[in-house]
Amino acid sequence: MIRVLVVDDDVRVAHNHHKLVETLDGFESVGMAHTARNALEMVEELRPDLVLLDIYLPDESGVTVLRRLRGAAHALDVLVITAMRDAETVQASMQTGAVHYLLKPFPFSELRDRLQRYAEARSALDSVTEAEQSDVDRVYGLLRAQETTAAPASLPKGLSQVTAQLVVDTLRAADTDLSAVELGSRAGLSRVSARRYLDHLATIGTVELRMRYGSAGRPEHRYRWVGEHGSPRTR
The missing domain is CATH 3.40.50.2300 (Response regulator)
Incomplete structure (x- = not known):
């Protein structure tokens, strides 16, 4: 036991x-x-x-x-x-x-x-x-962690594996889409730092990027975890 x-x-x-x-x-x-x-x-x-x-x-x-x-x-x-x-x-x-x-x-x-x-x-x-x-x-x-929960093993220069895993875990736990500001608040990261990791994850296809258009101003970027079976996207 x-x-x-x-x-x-x-x-x-x-x-x-x-x-x-x-x-x-x-x-x-x-x-x-x-x-x-x-x-x-x-x-x-x-x-x-x-x-x-x-x-x-x-x-x-x-x-x-x-x-x-x-x-x-x-x-x-x-x-x-x-x-x-x-x-x-x-x-x-x-x-x-x-x-x-x-x-x-x-x-x-x-x-x-x-x-x-x-x-x-x-x-x-x-x-x-x-x-x-x-x-x-x-x-x-x-x-x-299971393969579908892991942060990507290869990261661009300036991004850390520990922080990438934190971003992945935070987004998965949210069970909904988040903005860079919202994720940064939950993970203890700045908006700029959160955005860098989220954009990279969106590029390799594990995160889906959606645009939310309001009544005025620039559209808001929203990010949602889709796992390892997502496909690379261009923006």
């Missing part, structure tokens, strides 16, 4: 995640924490295999908790679940070893998918004594 500790300042959200974990074969929710201090105490006491960690906590940042967990007495993994979309927090979480970074709000199917992928990755490692490159590739592939 994969023992899971749920950490979220919102009691209702923590309970919902706890219930979801309990529905999955091979998983057991061993507890819920609502503060950073409580989370660190429960990790030491319960020794979970996986922590579902919110970044926003009332007493301390989840990023700080994540860094402290790297020095825990036993090995464990962390799946970040948060509404914080700024590139700095995303990058800090990745650099500190989070296996996933899931942005709120999301359908439960998204969390279920990531937990199942995590279980598959653990199982893949348990089945070998000495890993070949193909084993490593498979494990890391399972731990990363």
Whole structure:
């Protein structure tokens, strides 16, 4: 069984995640924490295999908790679940070893998918004594987002992979079209920066660009996620 500790300042959200974990074969929710201090105490006491960690906590940042967990007495993994979309927090979480970074709000199917992928990755490692490159590739592939959710691997000069993934995740989570201003506000980016990434994604076909015409002034650019099966567009 994969023992899971749920950490979220919102009691209702923590309970919902706890219930979801309990529905999955091979998983057991061993507890819920609502503060950073409580989370660190429960990790030491319960020794979970996986922590579902919110970044926003009332007493301390989840990023700080994540860094402290790297020095825990036993090995464990962390799946970040948060509404914080700024590139700095995303990058800090990745650099500190989070296996996933899931942005709120999301359908439960998204969390279920990531937990199942995590279980598959653990199982893949348990089945070998000495890993070949193909084993490593498979494990890391399972731990990363699905192909249709990933930011493009090749980016123009001046664009970063971390910020591109943030833009992709923000647009997908919106489930509607957004302007560069709206996306920038949600992701913690300037309008100009958001527009650069959105225009690139529109060029390669993963984002659809629509023009909204008002009663006066220039038309507004609206962007909608269409996934990897979109086609390149010219504007």
